[in-house]
Amino acid sequence: MKNSQIKIFLSLLISINWLTTGCGLFGTTEDTPTNNTENPDTSSDSEGLKLGALFPITGDLSSIGQNMPIAAQLAVDTINACGGVNGKPVTLVKEDDQTDPVAGTAAITKLTEVDKVAGVVGSFASSVSTAALDVAVRNNVMMISPGSTSPIFTDRAKKGEFNGFWARTAPPDxxxxxxxxxxxxxxxxxxxxxxxxxxxxxxxxxxxxxxxxxxxxxxxxxxxxxxxxxxxxxxxxxxxxxxxxxxxxxxxxxxxxxxxxxxxxxxxxxxxxxxxxxxxxxxxxxxxxxxxxxxxxxxxxxxxxxxxxxPGADGKALEEFTTLWKEKSSGKEITAFVPHTWDATVLLMLAAEASGTNTGEGIKNKIREIASGEGTEVTDPCQGMELLRKGEKINYQGASGNVDIDENGDVIGVxxxxxxxxxxxxxxxxxxxxxxxx
Incomplete structure (x- = not known):
C-alpha cells in the first residue's frame, strides 16, 4: 500500500474510532475540518481555539485513562462558561490512543493535520507521547502531557528537538x-x-x-x-x-x-x-x-x-477542583492524574488568551509565563482569564501543584x-x- 493510501486509511479509521468512542461525559463541540493545509498553525486562529485530547481509553493503561478526557472536557466547559478564549468558545476533539504508539501516531496525525488543533492534552503513556510528539512539533502544535514521565523527554528537550512545543504537568521519572x-x-x-x-x-x-x-x-x-x-x-x-x-x-x-x-x-x-x-x-x-x-x-x-x-497534589487549587469535580461528574472519584489533566488543559487555554492568538506558536510563547512567571497567583482559571483580558500577568497555581514549568517542559513535585x-x-x-x- 502506498504512503498516501496508508494516510487516508488511518485518517478514516481514526474518524470512525472518534464516532464510536470519543463522546465525553460533558459533551463536545462539533468541529468541521478546515481546508487550510499550507499553514496548520493559523487555521485555529480564525475559528476559535481548537484543542485535542489524546488518552488511553482502551489498552494497557485504560484503567487510568478513563477519567482523563472527562477532566479535559470539564476544563473546556469551565472556560467556555466564563467567556471562552479570545472571545470565542473552545472546541475539544477527543481521540483514543489505545495505549499503542502506532494508534497514537495515527490519532495525533488526525488531530494536527485534519482537525487543525493548536494544542493537545496528552498522551499518558510515554511510548505514545514519544511517537506522537514528532508529529505535533512538525505541525507547530503545543503538546502538554499530564502523565508521560519518562526522562527521555528532558534529554530531547535539552537538545532542542521540540522547539518549545512540549511540556508536562507530572514530574519526570x-x-x-x-x-x-x-x-x-x-x-x-x-x-x-x-x-x-x-x-x-x-x-x-x-x-x-x-x-x-x-x-x-x-x-x-x-x-x-x-x-x-x-x-x-x-x-x-x-x-x-x-x-x-x-x-x-x-x-x-x-x-x-x-x-x-x-x-x-x-x-x-x-x-x-x-x-x-x-x-x-x-x-x-x-x-x-x-x-x-x-x-x-x-x-x-x-x-x-x-x-x-x-505524583502528589495538594493546596487550595485542589480543594476548588475537587468541589467542582464532585458537582459535575456525578460523584466520580478523582483518580490518578485527573488533576494533572485539568491543569494541562487549563494551561493551554490560558496561554492562548495571554498570546491573543489561537495558535500553537502563540501558546508555546506564553506557556511558561502564565505557569511560572511573576504575575498574580491564581487558582481559579476564570479569574486568570479575567486578569489576562485586562492585560495583566498571572502565575497559575494548579490542582496538581504549582506547575512551574522549566525550560525543558518539566515540573518538580512531592x-x-x-x-x-x-x-x-x-x-x-x-x-x-x-x-x-x-
Whole structure:
C-alpha cells in the first residue's frame, strides 16, 4: 500500500474510532475540518481555539485513562462558561490512543493535520507521547502531557528537538524514581531487585532508581542482569521467577496494569512473593489493577501490603477542583492524574488568551509565563482569564501543584506514598521527596 493510501486509511479509521468512542461525559463541540493545509498553525486562529485530547481509553493503561478526557472536557466547559478564549468558545476533539504508539501516531496525525488543533492534552503513556510528539512539533502544535514521565523527554528537550512545543504537568521519572528509592530506604530495605516493562518508560525509570538506591547505600540484586518484560507478552512466568529470585527485601516493579498483573500473578502462583514487598509506581495506581492481579483463597488481595509512589497534589487549587469535580461528574472519584489533566488543559487555554492568538506558536510563547512567571497567583482559571483580558500577568497555581514549568517542559513535585489494603483498595499513607542522586 502506498504512503498516501496508508494516510487516508488511518485518517478514516481514526474518524470512525472518534464516532464510536470519543463522546465525553460533558459533551463536545462539533468541529468541521478546515481546508487550510499550507499553514496548520493559523487555521485555529480564525475559528476559535481548537484543542485535542489524546488518552488511553482502551489498552494497557485504560484503567487510568478513563477519567482523563472527562477532566479535559470539564476544563473546556469551565472556560467556555466564563467567556471562552479570545472571545470565542473552545472546541475539544477527543481521540483514543489505545495505549499503542502506532494508534497514537495515527490519532495525533488526525488531530494536527485534519482537525487543525493548536494544542493537545496528552498522551499518558510515554511510548505514545514519544511517537506522537514528532508529529505535533512538525505541525507547530503545543503538546502538554499530564502523565508521560519518562526522562527521555528532558534529554530531547535539552537538545532542542521540540522547539518549545512540549511540556508536562507530572514530574519526570528522574524524580519519581528517586522518590521510590527514598521510599525503599525509608522502609529499611537493603537488598532490592527490579523488574520493568521494556520500553522508554520502564528502562529509564530502572536506570534512575538503581542509581539513586545504590548511591544511598542499597544493593540491587539483579543489577547485572536486569529483568525487562515484553509489553506484548501473554505469559511472564520466567520473568517473575528472575525478578523475585535470591530472596530480595523488595521488588521495584515498573509496570503497566494488564501485563503487570500477569507478572505479579505468576510470582504469587510460584510462591515467590511471600514476605517480599512489591514497590509500585503511578502507572498502576488504580484499584482496577489490584482487581486484575487477583485475590487469595480467603479473599485477600495478592498485593496486600504493596507500596507505591504517585505524583502528589495538594493546596487550595485542589480543594476548588475537587468541589467542582464532585458537582459535575456525578460523584466520580478523582483518580490518578485527573488533576494533572485539568491543569494541562487549563494551561493551554490560558496561554492562548495571554498570546491573543489561537495558535500553537502563540501558546508555546506564553506557556511558561502564565505557569511560572511573576504575575498574580491564581487558582481559579476564570479569574486568570479575567486578569489576562485586562492585560495583566498571572502565575497559575494548579490542582496538581504549582506547575512551574522549566525550560525543558518539566515540573518538580512531592510524591504521595500509597499502600494496597487487604481488600485491594488503596490508601495514601505518607509523602516522600526525591532522593537526589548524582
Amino acid at each position: 528522574t524524580y519519581q524514581a528517586q522518590a521510590l528509592a527514598a521510599l525503599a530506604e525509608k522502609q529499611g530495605f537493603k537488598n532490592v531487585s527490579t523488574v520493568v516493562i521494556n520500553n522508554d518508560y520502564g528502562v529509564a525509570f530502572e536506570g534512575q532508581f538503581v542509581n539513586a538506591f545504590t548511591t544511598a547505600g542499597g544493593n540491587i540484586l539483579n543489577k547485572d542482569k536486569p529483568v525487562r518484560y515484553d509489553p506484548k507478552a501473554t505469559t511472564l512466568d520466567s520473568e517473575a521467577a528472575a525478578a523475585f529470585a535470591n530472596q530480595p527485601d523488595a521488588v521495584a516493579a515498573v509496570l503497566y496494569a494488564e501485563t503487570g498483573s500477569l507478572l505479579l500473578q505468576a510470582a504469587f502462583k510460584q510462591g515467590l512473593s511471600k514476605g517480599v514487598t512489591v514497590l509500585l509506581t503511578d502507572g498502576v495506581y488504580s484499584e482496577d489493577f489490584t482487581k486484575q492481579a487477583g485475590k487469595t483463597a480467603d479473599g485477600t488481595s495478592i498485593l496486600a501490603g504493596a507500596l507505591g509512589t504517585v 510524591y504521595d506514598v500509597w499502600e494496597v489494603n487487604p481488600d485491594g483498595s488503596l490508601k495514601i499513607i505518607d509523602k516522600v521527596l526525591p532522593l537526589v542522586s548524582n
